[in-house]
Amino acid sequence: MKDMSEFPQKTDGETRDTTPAFVYATRRDWAGYFEVTQGRPPRDTLLHALELFSQEANDRTRFAVDLGCGEGRDTAELLRQGWKVHAIDGHPDGLTRLMHRDDHDAMERLTMQLASLERVELPKCDLLNASFSLPFCAPDHFEAMWGRIVDAIDVGGRFSGQLFGDRDSWASIPDRSHFTRNQIEALLAPFEIELLKEEEREGQDCSGVSKHWHVFHIVARKK
Numbered sequence: 001m002k003d004m005s006e007f008p009q010k011t012d013g014e015t016r017d018t019t020p021a022f023v024y025a026t027r028r029d030w031a032g033y034f035e036v037t038q039g040r041p042p043r044d045t046l047l048h049a050l051e052l053f054s055q056e057a058n059d060r061t062r063f064a065v066d067l068g069c070g071e072g073r074d075t076a077e078l079l080r081q082g083w084k085v086h087a088i089d090g091h092p093d094g095l096t097r098l099m100h101r102d103d104h105d106a107m108e109r110l111t112m113q114l115a116s117l118e119r120v121e122l123p124k125c126d127l128l129n130a131s132f133s134l135p136f137c138a139p140d141h142f143e144a145m146w147g148r149i150v151d152a153i154d155v156g157g158r159f160s161g162q163l164f165g166d167r168d169s170w171a172s173i174p175d176r177s178h179f180t181r182n183q184i185e186a187l188l189a190p191f192e193i194e195l196l197k198e199e200e201r202e203g204q205d206c207s208g209v210s211k212h213w214h215v216f217h218i219v220a221r222k223k
C-alpha cells in the first residue's frame with residue numbers, strides 16, 4: 001500500500017496558497033482546507049475497502065455513508081464505482097463543492113446531508129467511510145457516535161477510515177478525539193480487522209511549525 005501521509009501541500013501550480021492542509025484542519029478552517037485539497041484522489045483506506053468488496057459476490061447496488069465527506073474525494077470514487085452514497089458533512093461548503101464536482105455523472109445515486117458528527121442519525125449501510133473526520137467529533141459525544149456507526153453497518157459490511165492516536169499533536173486540543181492503540185482495538189471489537197496501519201511521523205508546515213502525526217488507517221468488516 002502506498003504512503004498514506006496526510007494533509008499534503010498543494011503543488012499543482014494553480015494556486016498561490018502553499019499552506020499544507022493540516023494547518024487549516026488544526027484550526028477547523030474547513031473552507032481553507034477544501035480549497036487546498038480540492039481535486040485530490042480518493043483515500044487509500046477507501047480504495048482498499050472497495051477492492052475487498054469487489055472480491056465478494058454481489059447482485060445489487062451497494063450503499064455507502066461517507067461521514068465527514070468534505071468536498072467529496074471519496075464520495076466521487078464511490079459513485080464512479082457504481083455505489084449509492086449518502087454524503088454527510090457539518091460544513092455547507094464541502095457539500096456545495098461536492099454538488100459541483102465534474103468527475104462523476106451519478107447525481108441520481110447521491111444524497112447529501114448537512115449534519116454534525118455529534119448528532120447525526122446514520123442509515124443502515126454496506127460501508128461506513130469516515131476519512132480523517134472522526135478526530136473532530138467532540139470527545140463527550142464520541143462513544144455514542146461510534147455506537148451509531150457500528151449499528152449502521154450491516155453484518156459483513158465494512159468501516160473504512162482513520163482514528164487518531166494519543167501521541168498525535170492534536171491530542172492536546174480539548175475538542176479532539178484521540179485514542180491509544182488498545183482503545184482502538186477495543187473500538188474495533190465488533191469487527192474483523194482487515195487493515196490496521198499505525199502511522200507515526202513528524203510533519204512541518206512551510207513556516208516550520210511542526211506536527212507529530214499518529215494516525216491509524218483502518219479497514220474492518222463487521223462480524
Ligand SMILES: C[S@@+](CC[C@H](N)C(=O)[O-])C[C@H]1O[C@@H](n2cnc3c(N)ncnc32)[C@H](O)[C@@H]1O
Binds near residue numbers: 043069088131
Ligand atoms: C480533515 S477533513 C476530511 C474530509 C474528507 N473526508 C477527506 O478525506 O478529505 C474533516 C471533515 O470533517 C468535517 N467535520 C469536522 N468536524 C465535524 C463535525 N463535528 N460534524 C460534522 N462534520 C465535521 C469537516 O467539515 C471536514 O469536511
